[in-house]
Amino acid sequence: MPAVSSAFRQAVKKLSDKEKEAIILKAARRDAELYDLLSYEILEEVTLEEVYEQSADKIHELLIHATGRSLTKALAKALRKAIKEIARFKRITKDQKAEVDLHLYTLRLIFSNFTGQFDSYYKGFYTATARLLLRTMQLIRKNLHEDYHLEYKSELDEFLEQMHSRKKPLPVTLPQEFEVE
Structure with a gap:
C-alpha cells in the first residue's frame, strides 16, 4: 500500500464535496473490500x-x-x-x-x-x-x-x-x- 504524500493530502483537501463523493463512489464500485470497509465505517446499520x-x-x-x-x-x-x-x-x-x-x-x-x-x-x-x-x-x-x-x-x-x-x-x-x- 502506498504511503500518502503531503501533496496528495493537500490535493484532497482542495477537492469539493461533490468531487470527493464521486471519487469515493468510483473507488467503492471497483473494490469490494473497500466497499465493505466504507459500509462498516459509514453506515450505522452495518x-x-x-x-x-x-x-x-x-x-x-x-x-x-x-x-x-x-x-x-x-x-x-x-x-x-x-x-x-x-x-x-x-x-x-x-x-x-x-x-x-x-x-x-x-x-x-x-x-x-x-x-x-x-x-x-x-x-x-x-x-x-x-x-x-x-x-x-x-x-x-x-x-x-x-x-x-x-x-x-x-x-x-x-x-x-x-x-x-x-x-x-x-x-x-x-x-x-x-x-x-
Whole structure:
C-alpha cells in the first residue's frame, strides 16, 4: 500500500464535496473490500455482529461444502480461503477479539467435522490446522486480556489434546496445554 504524500493530502483537501463523493463512489464500485470497509465505517446499520456473521457464514460454506477427488486437499484449500476471509474481516473491522472468535469458530468446525481427515496420506490439511491452532493461541496471548486466556483455555486444551493424540508427527511445535499467566 502506498504511503500518502503531503501533496496528495493537500490535493484532497482542495477537492469539493461533490468531487470527493464521486471519487469515493468510483473507488467503492471497483473494490469490494473497500466497499465493505466504507459500509462498516459509514453506515450505522452495518454492525460488527453483522460483519462477523457474514464472515462466519462464508467460512462455514467454504469448509462444509469442500468437495473434490481428495477431500483432504479440498479441505486444505478451503481452510486457506477461510484464513484469508478472517484476514479480510480484520482489515475491515480492526476488532482483535472478533478475529480470535473467528479463528476459534473455524477450529470448532474442523474438530467437530473433519478430524478423520487428519490421518490422510496428504498432510496439508493437518499441517494447516496445527498452524491455525498455534496462530490462534499466539493471538490470544498477544492481543487479549488475561481474563480471556482463562475463557478460552479449556477449548484450546481440548484441541491440543486431539492434535497430540494423533500418531502422525506434529508439523509445528504445539504445547501440551494452553499456558495461562
